[in-house]
Amino acid sequence: MTESEMDVAESAKAWTTANLLKLVGRIRSNTPESEKTTNYQSGLLSVNWDKTAFPPYSAKECHDKWQKVMKKMRKVRSLPDLIAEAEEVVSKPLLHRRTHPDFPKYPCSARIDYMKKNFSRLKKKHPRLTMTEIVVKALKKYNELPDEKKDEYEKRHALERAKYWRKFDNFCKNNNLHCTRRARKAKLAAIEGLPVKPPRGGLSLFIKEHAAEKPSLGLDFFSDMKKRWRKLDATEKHEYYTRCLKMRHEYNAKLKEYLDRFDETEKQLFIKEQEIRFMKAKPLSVQRMSPREPKMPSQTLLTYFARDKMMSLARSKKRWHKLSVKEKERYKEQMHSNMEQYSENLQKWFEKLTPEEQTKYLKQKPSKLRFLDGKNKQVYDREELHLSQPSDSEDEEIIEISSEEDIWSSYEVMLMVLPVENNKYTQNNCWIFLNESVCSYESVIKY
Template identity: 35%
Template sequence: MSEIDINAGESDWTKENLQKLFTALKSAIPKCKTESVYTKGLKRVDWNKVAFPPFSPEACQKKWTEILSKMRKIRTLTEIIDEAEEKLSSTVSVHMMHPEFQKKPAPASAIFYKENWAKFQKRHPELSYGKLLKFVANKYRELPDEEKAQYVEKSKHASKEYTRQKVILKPPKRKRKVSADAPDEDEQRTKDAKSLPPKPPFNGYQLFCKEQLLSMAGVSNSRYVSVWAQRWRDLTESQRNEYSARCIELKRKYANELNEYLMTLDEEEQQRILNDNGIKRPKVQKHPKEVKLLTTLPGEPKMPPRSSNVLFCKNQMEVLKEEFPNANERFIKANQMWRGLSIKEKQFYKQQLVEQFKKYSLELQKWFKMLTAAEQADYLRKNPSKFQFLDAQKTKKNKREESFLSQPSDSEDEVIEISSSEEEEDSLGSSEEEEEEEEEGDIAFDLY
């Protein structure tokens, strides 16, 4: 936060008041969000708890927003508050680099630039800095692998030395304790995490990706998602359904084990563990229903998305492909655009969805008539929810479609059909923390 005057603004915001604000804000962050990106932590802050006389919750939030606008934000909320406190107490940065600490090692291409820059500059004095930079970059890319190897080796050696120095020179982390007898919060949290059952994947696709990790030898980390997406598309429908069924069973088992563990604790301890780990108490079915997975028969029309939000995002992700090549960034942008629409604009997409279901209903009726009596009976037995689209009289009234659109999806078809176009299986509909998870496009289980 260099070159920033955080005391600028209202005269009431003295240095002491700002320190109170930082302290109150830090204590208001839920423990499960202390290491999350700042946007997530900020959403969970209760400003009524942060406020202190003579400042209202709104005034505290406004002041923090002003401070935040002048700071770099690619850090956790806890780190940002720490930096603000440090700036308040001293104009000199406390994060001084150790005098013996080396600079972060350069990649192989940068080593090539450094060693050959003067030579190319002498040969081509007519080129500007930018053009010469591109010229040298192209020269490096054109090098055969055996010539590149020497620069790669130098980069690896520098990285090893950098890592070794980092371990030697890094100061030990200091932890605050109220007293010698006070429990360590980090140790307590680790102990809780070990006692909790492992969280299951969100859907069948994520279970598939998790199991694919062991077979990714030779594939670069940046290509994992696209490779998983292609492998998922190569599966048959019955194989995908098998993963979905296994995922549902894992969720049921997780719910039972979590509740069994919580029942061994008192009510206050249960609530503390749920809050600290950011989890909700799962509902356990005493007699779980048989898992029914929808199957699509040859020639069966494809059902439209079940909500106007999904319809809008699906369309926008196609439009934004060039501007946002990354599927997760594209999904986040599409959702932001949806939230920015007016009620009238959202109503337009709702009407579009109604029209799509009208068309789907007519196509389904036409296809259904081509089946034999036995096939029709079997189809209705396996897909009872489709009956509402096969009743021609009710379709004309356009009532059942609208009521259906208001119901939540009870299958994973929607996620798969929207996201199987590229590496987007983990983008639409696969978040467990509602809108929050949209800001982090990564898969919801630990990859490493």
């Protein structure tokens, strides 16, 4: 690229007044409604800079230019600005609930409570000290207190905090205000010593660890993380699952230790007020096999038909009987193809297990042995084709059955090839194909 072409490109990227106004407008339109009343730093994080950007500027260039614009703006509001906001606050008090006369006041922390109670005593004892020096001295004395004394102040603070959130919830209900999820998180986070709840699953842990990588994605961050999660193999996903399980056990242990500081009455009251729950966690000794077992596809033809036509099973069942044999065969081939692929995936997964895990798996699920046998990949249908229409082949062999005894003998032959689980016949409907017609025997044999 020549120097003249570079100059033209730079001049095209120069920020004009029209482009700056366009940038401001796009930032306004790409800011979520829920973030428009929050503070500047929180609101800026929710802006999707990829959607805000416009040619010839990239998302990073738009973000950097906005930071430069903010440096030129004053950070302290003038008196006319405050007067204008005061008029709105006075005229609409419920929209600014912290100015409402009935809005509860958040209790001070345990150390501040100690400082308030001992401030006058320290002031008399040290009259020459300034206010700041007395505060520092009081906080230093609090840090030197034994753990038993600190627990008393923290227990009193926990009870006051529970009263505050009870008043806060009542205030929201009485004034038809929505108690946001963020307020509940802040309520739990403000409790000193209460352990932080870990992510609910492997995906949540994966998103939390990669949250700082792509801040420019804004609200599209979660969809991008889900796509990256799907690309991980089973071993990597299992690693996140195991770590998350350990974090749950650690959280439950810390929560139990925290609650044991209260007596039984206070403990039950605290749990009820804060809506605290122990997290469900399997024992660490009973962990999921690594990597995760492949999921078996459906063995019912009706399921494939309903999924293909995107309709409920009840509606698809009525239309299923109207299909030709050729169309039903297509779904049968699809089912066999999926089952063969499942058999291959299961064999690959089974080979990665340790000998102990393989033995345990075969004891728990002996029916899966037929899918692990590479030579015998026969797939049994749970629902045979309803061949109620004439066959297209003229050379097809027709079996003539003339007596009831022949029918029962044919039925016994068919039972020999049906899958048997736990030595019990579980087939409720067995279709026997006789001279282009179908006979249904329901619940013929039950052991």
